[in-house]
Amino acid sequence: ANEIFDLMEKFAGYGFNKSHAAAYALLAYHTAWLKAHYTAEFFSGNMSVSSDDTDKLKIFHDDATQNFGITFTPPDVNQGEWRFVPTGKKTICYALGAIKGTGQGAIEALVRERKENGPFKSFFDFCARVDRKQVNKRVAEALIKAGAFDALEPHRASLLASVGLAFEYADTLVANADQGGLFDFGDSHAASTNEPELVTAEPWTLKERLSLEKTAIGFYLSGHLFDEAESEVRRFARQRIGDLKDSRDPQVVAGIVSELRVINGARGRVAIFKLDDKSDVIEAVANQDTLDANKDLLKDDELVVITGKVQNDRFSGGLRLNVQQVMSLATARCKFARFVRLQAHGTQLPVAELLREFPARRVPAPQPDLPESVQGLPIRVVVERRTPELSARAELELGDTARVFPSEQALLRCKELMPQASAQVVYGEG
Structure with a gap:
């Protein structure tokens, strides 16, 4: 009995039977084979399952683009589906269902109308044809911010300003569906069904466009806030975050601030945030004096130039940037x-x-x-x-x-x- 108990005790520490181990090995092999030979389909399936988890989507997206040469075509009301769809061996159409603020019912109604009556010709045509009980103004605004209408009209600011007008136009078409005007002759310019002009609006800057895109998708898809300044920044902050190593010497690093949070530490308030320059992301820590002196700079989506020391973080196992000085690009x-x-x-x-x-x-x-x-x-x-x-x-x-x-x-x-x-x-x- 003691001998049997000793065997049970040893196995209880950590043990797999052969069938369990074999099943996991076979599953790992199948998964790796699919990822190698059907890469676009593999990522499409995984991202569709995780479409409501922004963090996972970002991991899959970066893995696909950086390690497997996959290209994601932006969300498109005339191409996209509820799920991620492979459109080639190396291309995936981004899922309309992964846009925050849409909903499965709205996207399925949109796709159904497109398949039954053909592609949408304009933003006004879209608003007139979709089921507005399913696709409301909030859904239209989310699609605009995500760039889903860029193929029809790239001026996102004007589209967003025209949402109310477009829905009024759609309601007018419904109200006048059975009424004919005195001067309505087919496609005459005098016809009451002519689409109005988009509302004039100041074009968004790159920062505004990408920030709104991030609110809709969860991360930057069509570009990165660091793109605009990268060529200039590399004149003095040559070290990329992806190339940083543990060093006692202060280093100059530039990137975009994200996920900023302020906590109360033993020595006062501490700002913890992520710094991203596209090559990689590093966690940065600033003490209360540095935080108080740079309140206007230390906020999400801001480009900052930081002097600090890079050290190993024993908690995360990665690197941490201890901030000593924060500068704007102008400074x-x-x-x-x-x-x-x-x-x-x-x-x-x-x-x-x-x-x-x-x-x-x-x-x-x-x-x-x-x-x-x-x-x-x-x-x-x-x-x-x-x-x-x-x-x-x-x-x-x-x-x-x-x-x-x-x-x-x-x-x-x-x-x-x-x-x-x-x-x-x-x-x-x-």
């Missing part, structure tokens, strides 16, 4: 760039107006006995003169008083005031 330009270059092209440049609107900023010294610092970049103007006899080029620096704070607003204003000047922030030797 980083002041620290790492040399000057702003403008091309004269034989015309007068309203530099004085630019300097009045965006002067250099004075930053108080951390200690009373130290001088205050100035954040701004000097301006250089390139002047060229060419005649049949000679050619001359000079680059004039306008002096310390002509320093501009190089924010995005300042650079945009520079393009408005001086469209031919080709404003350029110059790093290194320029």
